[in-house]
Amino acid sequence: MDVIELHGAMVFLGRFPALAGVNLTVESGEIVALQGANGAGKTTLLKLCAGLLPLGSGSGKVLGHDLFTEQQSIRRSVAMLGHSSGLYEDLTARENVIFWAQASGLDKATAHERAENAIKRMGVEERLLSLPVSRLSAGQKRRTSLASLTVRRPELWLLDEPHSGLDQDGREAIDSFIREVVSVGGTVVIASHELDRVSSLSPRIITVAGGITLENEDQ
Amino acid sequence: MKQFMHDLLLVAKKDLRIEIRSRVIINQVVPFALLVLVLFGFALDADQKTLRAFSPGLFWIAVLLSLLLAIQRSVSLETANDSLTGLKLAGLSPVAIFFGKSVAIFTQLVFLEIFLTGGIIIFYGSVIEDPTLWVVAGLITALAVSVTGTLYGALASGLEVRETLLPILLLPVLAPVLIGATKAYSGALGETVSNGWQWTGLLSLFALIAATLGSLAYGVLVEE
Numbered sequence: 001m002d003v004i005e006l007h008g009a010m011v012f013l014g015r016f017p018a019l020a021g022v023n024l025t026v027e028s029g030e031i032v033a034l035q036g037a038n039g040a041g042k043t044t045l046l047k048l049c050a051g052l053l054p055l056g057s058g059s060g061k062v063l064g065h066d067l068f069t070e071q072q073s074i075r076r077s078v079a080m081l082g083h084s085s086g087l088y089e090d091l092t093a094r095e096n097v098i099f100w101a102q103a104s105g106l107d108k109a110t111a112h113e114r115a116e117n118a119i120k121r122m123g124v125e126e127r128l129l130s131l132p133v134s135r136l137s138a139g140q141k142r143r144t145s146l147a148s149l150t151v152r153r154p155e156l157w158l159l160d161e162p163h164s165g166l167d168q169d170g171r172e173a174i175d176s177f178i179r180e181v182v183s184v185g186g187t188v189v190i191a192s193h194e195l196d197r198v199s200s201l202s203p204r205i206i207t208v209a210g211g212i213t214l215e216n217e218d219q
Numbered sequence: 220m221k222q223f224m225h226d227l228l229l230v231a232k233k234d235l236r237i238e239i240r241s242r243v244i245i246n247q248v249v250p251f252a253l254l255v256l257v258l259f260g261f262a263l264d265a266d267q268k269t270l271r272a273f274s275p276g277l278f279w280i281a282v283l284l285s286l287l288l289a290i291q292r293s294v295s296l297e298t299a300n301d302s303l304t305g306l307k308l309a310g311l312s313p314v315a316i317f318f319g320k321s322v323a324i325f326t327q328l329v330f331l332e333i334f335l336t337g338g339i340i341i342f343y344g345s346v347i348e349d350p351t352l353w354v355v356a357g358l359i360t361a362l363a364v365s366v367t368g369t370l371y372g373a374l375a376s377g378l379e380v381r382e383t384l385l386p387i388l389l390l391p392v393l394a395p396v397l398i399g400a401t402k403a404y405s406g407a408l409g410e411t412v413s414n415g416w417q418w419t420g421l422l423s424l425f426a427l428i429a430a431t432l433g434s435l436a437y438g439v440l441v442e443e
Contacts, residue, residue, distance in 0.1 A: 050308065052304065052307065052308075072310060075307060075308045075309075075310055076308070076309075076310040078308065079308070080304070080308060082301060082304065083301075084300040084301035084304075085300045086300055086301055086302050086304065086305040087300055087302070088233070088237060088296065088300070088302060089299065089300065090237040090240045090241045091233070091236065091237060091240070095236070099229070099233055100305065100309065102225075102229050103226075103229060103305070103306065103309040103311055104309045104310065105222065105225075105309075105310065132240070148305075152309070
């Protein structure tokens, strides 16, 4: 099953065509890495796939939902980790994860249960859970962000530079998380500058340049 | 409707929990508002009789200036780490987010009004002759400025100079509220013969229109 299908997809930021006719197919259970220079369109492509940017022209489906007409359904089914943590700095790590669980429509009891499981799964240290997020390290914040997204049990993960700003342990934790997601049937699209890092995770690397995608045939 | 109330209360509780945790309202906004009252006293260099006559207007100017701080805090909660994108992806209704954030600001303003009421009684020697009108007009005005402020906060949030632009955009729109609330409070203090309840009725109408427009426009603004 194709999780992402884009045909001639264009996205305009104002009058500027940030994506200029992207063709992309991603199958269920795949890890796909997007690489390219700053401003090439990687983040725009991820936001399009998350239903956060409108499709200007072309056609596309994400998880079977049309990008033109079913953006809300797409949003509820994907997780996107962007450059920012998405966390509230004055809330604790545990409060953040529970909030995002409840925001996704879960009742209080289920939200608490899933939050505790997600926190354990992401390895956020127990002693840090009662601290405001503002006092956590970059690595612990990233783990908390992923725990906040995990509670929603998304089918498609869109990760924008997930390794940036992390130490070696943090980077390995992200890698093992991505492998775990795929092992249980999830699909991951990663945008990254770090070709060495992502090539160890994914046999399929796609270059984004000038708003279009180029499949790397030699991978 | 059940899901809407769940989302609304979730956002409101989250914002209030952050405000209680950060103590910005108690450590910064309330002292700022009280300081405004004291500085007006110095600036007017007036006796208590004159200050009592001006106290309704000074009260609401202090509230509106403090509102700007509360709105900017409310906006920055969602923009600092791009949490707004998370709210969109979680599928929360924009209308529920709008009213949730408005409820949080409304609660903070009511808390602030309690301190300011104490402020004008202590500093200006004001006496509230119609406490019911005072409370009802205070609640309705807080509602009107909360929903309007939340809407304009979202409008300014996409702009790079929002801290300086928000007062320029918001304060002229709130001028009718300032006039109505001042007249209502003048009536409650017995300073004028104006019918405070009629002004309170007009404030209710403003609150209703602002809430309706806000619920319609907020989703469009946060999508932009």
